[in-house]
Amino acid sequence: MTTELPFPGLRDVPTTDEPQNRKDYTSDQEVRWCPGCGDYAVLAAVQGFLPELHLKRENVVFVSGIGCSSRFPYYLDTYGMHSIHGRAPSIATGLATSRPDLSVFVVTGDGDALSIGGNHLIHALRRNVNMTILLFNNRIYGLTKGQYSPTSEVGKVTKSTPSGSIDHPFNPVSLALGAEASFVARTIDSDRKHLTAVLSAAAAHRGTSFVEIYQNCPIFNDGAFDAIKGRETASDALIPLVHGEPIRFGVDGARGLVRGPSGGVAVALVEEVGEDALLVHDAHDPDPSQAFAISRLTAADYLSQAPIGIFRQVDRPTYDDRARDQVSAAAAAVTGDPSTRLAGLISGGDTWTVA
Amino acid sequence: MSSQPKQRKQLDRVIIRFAGDSGDGMQLTGDRFTQETAAFGNDLVTLPNFPAEIRAPQGTIPGVSSFQVHFADHDILTAGDSPDVLVAMNPAALKANVGDLAAGATIIVDTHDFSARNLVKAGYDVNPLDLLGDANDPLGAFQVQPVDLTGMTVEAVKEFGLSRKDAARAKNMFALGLLSWMYGRPIEPTITFLDKRFAKVPDIRDANITALKTGWNFGETTETFTVQYEVKPAAMAPGTYRNITGNLALSYGLVAAGVRSGLPVFLGSYPITPASDILHELSKHKAFGVTTFQAEDEIAGIGAAIGASFGGALGVTTTSGPGIALKGEAIGLAVMTELPLLVVNVQRGGPSTGLPTKTEQSDLLQAMFGRNGEAPVPIVAPQSPGDCFAAAVEAARIAITYRTPVMLLSDGYLANGSEPWRVPSVDDLPLIDPDFAVAPSEDAAAAFAPYSRDPETLARPWAIPGTPGLEHRIGGLEKGDGHGNISYEPANHDLMVRTRQAKVDAIAKSLPPLEVDDPSGAARVLVIGWGSTYGPIGAGVRRVRKAGYRVAQVHLRHLNPFPSDLGDILKRYDRVLVPEMNLGQLSLLLRGRYLVDAQGYNQVRGLPLKAAELADAIGALVADAEGIEVDLTPAREEEQS
Numbered sequence: 001m002t003t004e005l006p007f008p009g010l011r012d013v014p015t016t017d018e019p020q021n022r023k024d025y026t027s028d029q030e031v032r033w034c035p036g037c038g039d040y041a042v043l044a045a046v047q048g049f050l051p052e053l054h055l056k057r058e059n060v061v062f063v064s065g066i067g068c069s070s071r072f073p074y075y076l077d078t079y080g081m082h083s084i085h086g087r088a089p090s091i092a093t094g095l096a097t098s099r100p101d102l103s104v105f106v107v108t109g110d111g112d113a114l115s116i117g118g119n120h121l122i123h124a125l126r127r128n129v130n131m132t133i134l135l136f137n138n139r140i141y142g143l144t145k146g147q148y149s150p151t152s153e154v155g156k157v158t159k160s161t162p163s164g165s166i167d168h169p170f171n172p173v174s175l176a177l178g179a180e181a182s183f184v185a186r187t188i189d190s191d192r193k194h195l196t197a198v199l200s201a202a203a204a205h206r207g208t209s210f211v212e213i214y215q216n217c218p219i220f221n222d223g224a225f226d227a228i229k230g231r232e233t234a235s236d237a238l239i240p241l242v243h244g245e246p247i248r249f250g251v252d253g254a255r256g257l258v259r260g261p262s263g264g265v266a267v268a269l270v271e272e273v274g275e276d277a278l279l280v281h282d283a284h285d286p287d288p289s290q291a292f293a294i295s296r297l298t299a300a301d302y303l304s305q306a307p308i309g310i311f312r313q314v315d316r317p318t319y320d321d322r323a324r325d326q327v328s329a330a331a332a333a334v335t336g337d338p339s340t341r342l343a344g345l346i347s348g349g350d351t352w353t354v355a
Numbered sequence: 356m357s358s359q360p361k362q363r364k365q366l367d368r369v370i371i372r373f374a375g376d377s378g379d380g381m382q383l384t385g386d387r388f389t390q391e392t393a394a395f396g397n398d399l400v401t402l403p404n405f406p407a408e409i410r411a412p413q414g415t416i417p418g419v420s421s422f423q424v425h426f427a428d429h430d431i432l433t434a435g436d437s438p439d440v441l442v443a444m445n446p447a448a449l450k451a452n453v454g455d456l457a458a459g460a461t462i463i464v465d466t467h468d469f470s471a472r473n474l475v476k477a478g479y480d481v482n483p484l485d486l487l488g489d490a491n492d493p494l495g496a497f498q499v500q501p502v503d504l505t506g507m508t509v510e511a512v513k514e515f516g517l518s519r520k521d522a523a524r525a526k527n528m529f530a531l532g533l534l535s536w537m538y539g540r541p542i543e544p545t546i547t548f549l550d551k552r553f554a555k556v557p558d559i560r561d562a563n564i565t566a567l568k569t570g571w572n573f574g575e576t577t578e579t580f581t582v583q584y585e586v587k588p589a590a591m592a593p594g595t596y597r598n599i600t601g602n603l604a605l606s607y608g609l610v611a612a613g614v615r616s617g618l619p620v621f622l623g624s625y626p627i628t629p630a631s632d633i634l635h636e637l638s639k640h641k642a643f644g645v646t647t648f649q650a651e652d653e654i655a656g657i658g659a660a661i662g663a664s665f666g667g668a669l670g671v672t673t674t675s676g677p678g679i680a681l682k683g684e685a686i687g688l689a690v691m692t693e694l695p696l697l698v699v700n701v702q703r704g705g706p707s708t709g710l711p712t713k714t715e716q717s718d719l720l721q722a723m724f725g726r727n728g729e730a731p732v733p734i735v736a737p738q739s740p741g742d743c744f745a746a747a748v749e750a751a752r753i754a755i756t757y758r759t760p761v762m763l764l765s766d767g768y769l770a771n772g773s774e775p776w777r778v779p780s781v782d783d784l785p786l787i788d789p790d791f792a793v794a795p796s797e798d799a800a801a802a803f804a805p806y807s808r809d810p811e812t813l814a815r816p817w818a819i820p821g822t823p824g825l826e827h828r829i830g831g832l833e834k835g836d837g838h839g840n841i842s843y844e845p846a847n848h849d850l851m852v853r854t855r856q857a858k859v860d861a862i863a864k865s866l867p868p869l870e871v872d873d874p875s876g877a878a879r880v881l882v883i884g885w886g887s888t889y890g891p892i893g894a895g896v897r898r899v900r901k902a903g904y905r906v907a908q909v910h911l912r913h914l915n916p917f918p919s920d921l922g923d924i925l926k927r928y929d930r931v932l933v934p935e936m937n938l939g940q941l942s943l944l945l946r947g948r949y950l951v952d953a954q955g956y957n958q959v960r961g962l963p964l965k966a967a968e969l970a971d972a973i974g975a976l977v978a979d980a981e982g983i984e985v986d987l988t989p990a991r992e993e994e995q996s
Contacts, residue, residue, distance in 0.1 A: 027828070029828075029840060029841075056821075056823065057823075057826060058820065058821055058822055058823045058824070058825070058826055059820065059821050060820075061820050063662070064830075066831075073828050073830075074828050074830075074840075074841065077826055078826055079820040079826050079827065079828070080827075080828035080829070080830075081662075081665060081692070081828070081829055081830055082828065082829070082830030082831065082832065083658075083661075083688060083830060083831060084684050084685060084687075084688050084831050085684075087654060087655070087658040087685065089655075090623075090650065090651075090654065090655035090656075090658030090659050090662070091658045091659065091661055091662035091665070092662060093648070093655070093658070093659045093662060094621060094623055094648065094658065094659030094660055094661065094662030094663035094664075094665075094666070094668075094670065095662035095663060095665055095666045095820075096662075097621070097646060097648065097659070097663070098619060098621050098646060098662075098663040098666045098667075098668045099666040099667070099820065099821070101821060102666065102820050102821065119651055119652060119655070120651065120654075120655055120658070123650075123651035123655065323646055323648070324646075326641055327641045327644060327645070327646055329641075330641035330642040331641070331642050331643075331644065333642065334642045338614045338643060338644075339614060339781045339782075340781075341642070341643070342610065342611055342614045342643070342781050343780075343781045345607065345610065345640070345643075346607050346611070346744075346778050346779070346781075347595055347597065347778045348597075349597050349598075350390050350393065350394055350544055350597060350598065351595050351596060351597045351778070352393070352394055352396060352595070352596050352597075353594070353595050353596070354396070354591045354592065354593050354594060354596060355593055
């Protein structure tokens with residue numbers, strides 16, 4: 001999972017030769033997440049990988065919505081905005097479109113991005129604005145103290161669903177692929193190496209990068225990801241996706257993905273189907289069908305199996321590049337200073353003169 | 356057809372209303388007549404009126420679209436209360452508009468469309484044209500001119516081989532030609548316009564031009580029309596003029612604000628009537644560094660504008676009342692983050708979806724208070740279509756100087772109505788200094804304080820991403836004074852709430868004194884208004900004065916904060932009348948703020964106030980205040996609105 005330099009997503013962002021380290025990206029604000037919160041691990045990973053990008057720190061911006069994870073910008077010594085519930089992608093769209101020299105990150109959660117802000121998320125993805133969206137998915141509302149979220153499993157008993165949730169949840173990766181996102185990935189708070197690699201690739205991508213991060217909430221939804229984190233279960237539950245390689249997992253690589261009935265994919269034992277039957281992961285496939293099929297391996301109920309890695313990474317023109325191209329082409333087509341042109345504009349049309 | 360010598364009559368003012376089916380091209384006809392009239396040099400005011408449906412059922416009353424133009428040889432303020440001439444293209448247009456006519460008005464009808472079917476659709480049991488001259492003629496009070504506009508148009512454009520339907524479509528140009536002849540308007544500008552508009556379809560172009568010319572010639576040669584009227588050009592201040600609608604002037608004002616501040620303009624907007632034309636217009640001006648973003652919804656429109664402002668652009672969002680309702684939380688965010696932002700509300704009839712294409716002023720209190728918490732937002736309101744330009748520049752000045760969202764309250768009448776506008780000199784427009792915070796010197800020990808304040812304006816520094824050394828975080832949570840980090844301190848919150856209010860209040864210091872129009876200096880009644888009621892109030896006040904009575908007028912451009920001298924001015928008068936197209940929103944603010952017994956004059960009919968009715972209300976108040984009899988008959992006889 002390597003991305004060639006220079007990162008296309010950061011093409012116009014000024015860099016520095018001055019050495020940077022994690023401390024440069026650490027603000028003076030006390031981190032106030034609950035002990036054991038998965039957000040700490042993500043923050044550490046971000047503070048760890050940002051210096052490696054060698055960007056000018058003043059050209060990095062984090063925009064967040066509302067929720068536990070949305071406190072993220074306060075803890076990074078970059079520019080940041082902790083905005084309002086669900087709207088971070090729209091704010092980041094305006095910022096990224098008007099400022100190509102910024103590296104723009106959106107930090108959001110499952111409630112923020114998929115419930116109140118669902119509309120902004122899908123439209124950001126289809127437009128492909130150059131930004132990186134980190135969706136912290138803990139499958140619960142934490143900041144409002146424990147109501148079910150749009151990714152909670154059916155039957156979940158919470159304060160607002162004492163008889164069990166009856167809402168069918170979203171699969172965030174399926175949703176992003178359905179919105180034709182150009183970069184879709186999933187990673188886990190507890191796997192620092194994987195997290196860092198996915199985040200780097202996401203930042204490097206030009207367009208909207210969508211990264212779902214499974215993140216444990218120890219207070220209101222502890223253990224939601226135990227099956228993919230447990231020493232004994234993880235190996236069979238986690239399906240790592242590596243571009244160009246056969247999709248193989250499990251103890252001793254005993255399992256793999258094969259083409260399933262009805263166009264889907266299925267898990268098979270390698271010794272039964274043979275190595276040649278395994279699907280080779282192609283994140284660059286312009287057709288998102290296989291990526292979508294792989295995303296369906298994560299069931300809507302309690303998490304027991306999850307593909308992780310980059311599902312899809314394709315080149316598609318970005319909204320902000322095109323918007324700026326139109327503006328600069330129009331500006332290049334005219335002559336004269338703005339004041340003279342303004343005088344011409346407002347006195348255009350049918351005019352008459354009174355002496 | 357032998358042509359009779361025509362009479363020529365001099366008039367000082369005329370009100371014409373073109374009315375027809377939504378698909379009959381009445382807006383275009385009215386607009387062209389207006390352009391011809393503007394080019395001729397009359398003063399003018401227009402009032403387009405059209406249904407929200409794009410094509411309401413043909414021939415029905417809900418489908419009627421009209422365009423009224425009032426032009427004169429002197430300075431006028433309104434589109435006029437009742438038309439002197441009604442052009443009715445079908446029975447529904449006649450029925451929907453005849454009630455607005457005064458006795459003696461002229462009605463020109465297209466007889467072709469008075470078919471049995473259309474009469475039924477309009478609700479006529481009997482064709483009123485069959486009763487002309489009868490004892491029970493329902494149109495007996497008017498001069499009715501039945502003309503087969505459609506038939507003559509089809510005949511005239513035969514040579515171009517169009518389908519009957521396409522040929523008949525040119526009837527609006529025939530009507531325009533006829534009216535242009537009647538009032539001595541030049542048709543050359545319209546010929547040039549048609550040339551350009553239909554350049555790609557020569558047969559349609561030629562048919563329209565032919566219909567236009569045939570209409571003119573018909574007036575010249577027919578015996579039906581014996582009088583040609585003349586309305587001389589109005590005396591106007593020297594300068595270059597153009598006719599302009601409010602939405603166009605507002606768009607140009609936003610472009611000008613970008614040029615005069617040196618900031619790129621970023622518009623985030625979602626289509627909504629009657630504001631969409633601003634989005635359309637600004638999308639044409641990319642060469643000025645204007646970016647337009649058609650968002651997925653109203654909230655994303657303002658969100659993107661806030662993001663752009665954070666990045667150092669002039670963020671703008673345009674909408675109407677329902678959109679403001681959706682943007683409320685985001686406006687609050689801009690209040691809290693203290694970022695420059697323009698929020699344009701082209702008001703329409705409410706509540707809810709209300710009357711999308713009709714005008715109203717009922718969003719003033721929404722602009723003042725429509726957010727959670729103490730969230731003061733400055734409010735600027737233009738008073739005429741052309742004034743939308745200067746109001747937009749003023750709103751930008753306040754937004755940028757004071758780092759605050761500003762509400763610009765236009766309305767449907769200003770948006771679509773038009774008037775001659777004296778084009779200002781660019782050099783005379785205010786220069787707006789964004790005054791971005793700059794990087795601290797290397798040895799500056801003190802940490803950057805994003806919520807420190809300018810002692811004069813109380814504005815905080817605008818430190819945009821990309822500026823080294825000024826990295827900081829802002830957001831919707833309460834900010835600590837100075838340092839700007841999250842603060843839940845009780846005393847700090849109290850201080851910050853008061854400081855945000857004080858910052859908005861401080862804007863009043865930058866406002867010029869109000870202009871009180873009180874020629875006698877002895878009036879006891881003050882009429883005060885805001886926004887698009889400027890025209891009807893001015894016209895009503897003129898009538899009262901013309902009849903020999905005293906009345907003062909003041910009109911507010913700034914609704915928040917109020918100008919510093921407003922309280923003293925209000926106290927100088929015994930009676931204060933507040934005409935508004937709402938149920939008394941400015942009245943409420945004036946009463947609450949100044950303990951003045953402001954009386955409302957309120958109508959919510961989706962139309963501008965009528966000057967004559969307003970004059971009666973002013974007259975009654977003058978009678979009451981001065982203990983005299985007031986008789987406005989002399990003014991009514993020599994009507995000058």
